[in-house]
Amino acid sequence: MLLKNLLPSASLLKFVRMLLGIKILLKADSCEMKNLNERQIAFAGNGTPIARLIDFALTLKGINVKTVFVATDELDFFRRRYEKHPLLSIEDIKHIEKGVPKGRNWKTVYDYLISFNNKHLIGNDVLRNIRIGGINFHAGALPEYAGSYTYQWAIRNDEHTFTSTIHWIEGKTDSGPVICKKEFPISPSETGLSLLMRSVDAALELMYIVLTGIGTGRVLPRISQDLSKRCFYSMSKICESGMIEWDKTAEEVERLIRAADFSPLSSPTYEPYTYSPVGVLKVHKAKVGSQSPGVNAGEVVYIDNECVVVKTGCEKNLVITSLTINDKRFKKGEILETKLNVGDCFEANEPTIQGTQICE
Incomplete structure (x- = not known):
């Protein structure tokens, strides 16, 4: 009653509208301020690992998933999963402005670019x-x-630990300052695939911490690398290294084979191979055996339907339990079908063989 007496009815209506307008403006300003305080992030990567990382980022305050760059053949999967977020092929990473609203200056939109399980430079x-x-x-x-493919090299080099590293993308490939890292043991039965999967899991734990820090406004560490200790493993080096050298120790040959084991998937790099009297032989599974009676490295000293035993460059032999000859697979229970015989010799020197490299 008091307010009605103080203001005419028309003025009262105008006054209420003004109050409502102020409330709406304050709400809009609050939303805009919230967006300004959020870190705008683009993600680039492939498969389930990057999806797990994005899922976590979507739960955090202070982070806005601005754009997601994924492999072309995964776009449909990611569209179904993240229908409210701009999705682009990772091949378009050089044209990152495609994920920016029309009329905006894209250089001011992205605060961070997170690359995870991403093979594109x-x-x-x-x-x-x-x-x-x-x-x-x-x-x-x-x-x-x-x-x-350093996880394959770590197995081949007989490392006892492996490390997942999160680093800034600066300078030469993999040379930027380190943010954080996690070291864990390599098991004696570790394969190329199992070590990769464990490395991804460790990296996800690290990246969850990094994203949480970004969301809270934390300044991330920048620990410079000692590049005098740098060792770079090229794609061509791993792809061209699948030939089995029988003058190596049984342990060295076994690690070469185990590093290429991605079963039930195919190796992304090389398949360990040699040359036998019956054709090109690729080894999938093997173990270090006992002392060998053979004379020459690469000589078949024993064979039954379960395995082929081959002399190596040391006292111990190599026991092969799964192999392919001329693209036909043989496993335990089928080995005698290979037509290999005791006394056969596998080539220790590299022959001219087609189809042993996987990557280019």
Whole structure:
């Protein structure tokens, strides 16, 4: 009653409208301020690992998943999973502005670019337009294991531990400052696939911590690498290294085979191979055996339907339990079908063989 007496009815209505307008403006300003405080992030990667990371990011305050770059053949899967977020093929990473609303300056939109399980190199032409920087997961200790497929090299080099590393994308490949890392033991039965999967799991734990820090406004560490210790493993080096050298020790040959074991998947790099009297022989499963009676490295000293036993460059032999000859697979219970015989010799020197490399 008091307010009605103070203001005419028309003025009262105008006054109420003004109050409502102020409330709406305050709400809009609050939303805009919230968006300004959020870190705008683009994600780039492939498969389930990047999906797990994005799922976690969507639960955090202070983070806005701005754009997701994935492999072309995965776009449909990610569209169903993240229908409210812009999705682009990872091949378009150099044209990152495609994920920015029309009329906006894309250079001010992205604070971070997170690369996880991503095989595409991100160049300086992209990074210079990310406000704070790019962050990458690398499977391997840095700087000692820079480059490609280092989890396979770690097995072959008889390492006893492996490291997942999160680092800034700067300078040469895998040479940027380290944010954090996690070291864990390599088991004696570790395969290329199992070590990769464990490395991804460890990296996800690290990246959850990194994303939480980003969301709360934390300044991330920048620990410089000692590049004098840098060792770079190239794609070509791993792809061209599948030939079995029988003058090596049984342990060395077994690690070569185990590092290429991605069963039930195919190796992404090489298949261990040799040359036998009956054709090109690729080894899938093997173990170190006991002392060998053979004379020559690469000589078949025993065979039954379960295995082929081959002399190596040391006292111990190699027991092969799964192999392919001329693209036909033989496993335990089928070995005698290979037509191999005791006394056959496998080539220790590299012959001209087609189809032993997987990657280019």
